[in-house]
Amino acid sequence: MSVSSQSRIVSRLRAAGCVFAEDEARLLIDAASTQADLAAMVEQRVVGLPLEQVLGWAEFCGLRIAVEPGVFVPRRRTEFLVHQAAALAGRGAVILDLCCGTGAVATALGAIVTGAELHAADLEPAAVACARRNLTAAGGQVYEGDLYAPLPAELHGRVDVLAVNAPYVPTDAIGLMPPEARLHEPQVALDGGTDGLDIQRRVAAAATRWLAPGGHLLIETSERQAPLTAEAFTRNGLTARVASSAELDATVVIGAVETR
The missing domain is CATH 1.10.8 (Helicase, Ruva Protein; domain 3)
Structure with missing residues (x-):
């Protein structure tokens, strides 16, 4: 040219x-x-179409993640969620990526954690199809449905790392987002309800049924919302701590099953 x-x-x-x-x-x-x-x-x-949807891929944790039109584009800040999860995942860990979108989190963890057993789920059919493109090569399983509903019963009590990038933008703030996000990504992948924490609370409420002994729940959130996210963890039987990265402008709440 x-x-x-x-x-x-x-x-x-x-x-x-x-x-x-x-x-x-x-x-x-x-x-x-x-x-x-x-x-x-x-x-x-x-x-206004997001660059990643135009190209058909996004760079994430050093990988090329397939991205389809109409699917939530993985953000660089979410690499912090991956790094925090990887630090808690031993060899052969059972990893579940809820609200998975493209499956970027599970795909990246599969590249880091030796022998990981990968599972992911999302409500959006387009996201599920995209996640299957990304996870099939790693032997991962992707399920279509609302949060835990589509998961197989054999995962009960087996999940070592439950990594979640659920929507956490308050409903009234959706209109303030950049047009390429609010117009070209599904609203269900952005809208977290009145205070942005509706989905996070639902995830925390059922997490202990799925976590293995010693397992961890990690949820990406904002610095402002982190205390309320942590409160949802403790209310549902998890100890909670907050990790953050100034470089990536990222905040993750990490919960562990309480031992008595």
């Missing part, structure tokens, strides 16, 4: 508000197989 053609693409992306227009242009050019494909991809990005 000529320098002038690439410059035109950069200009279009910049005019559309893409902060890293030069980087995005290079990624789109590399991904396109024909000039027609490139033109279509640039147009999708200009009208």
Whole structure:
């Protein structure tokens, strides 16, 4: 491609508000197989489709995670959830990724934890299909349904690490999100209810039925919401601590089954 053609693409992306227009242009050019494909991809990005949905993948924990249109795009901050979970997962750990979206968390943990047994679940059919693309190679199982409802009974009391990136944006704040998120990702993957914690509370309420002795529940949340997330843990029989990363602007509440 000529320098002038690439410059035109950069200009279009910049005019559309893409902060890293030069980087995005290079990624789109590399991904396109024909000039027609490139033109279509640039147009999708200009009208606001998330870059990862246009490319068909997102970089996450050093991996390329398949991303389909209409599926929640994994955020870099969620890598902190993965690192915290990996530190608690021994060889052969049974790992469950709830509200899995693309299955990025389970996929990344499978690449880190030797011999991990991977399970994931999501309510959205498109997310489930996408997660299966990502997890099949690692031998993972993906289930479609509401939280724990679709899980097989044999997982009861066997989960060593339950990692959750449930929606935690308060309903009234959805309209303040960037357009590429609120218009192109499913609302069910964003909306956490009045205070953003509806799904987190439901996860915590049933976690001990699924966790193995010594198992852990980890939920991504915000710094502001973390005390209420931790309260939901303790109310349901889990000890709770808060971990955070200033670099990634990430907060995770970590719970363990209380021992008596």
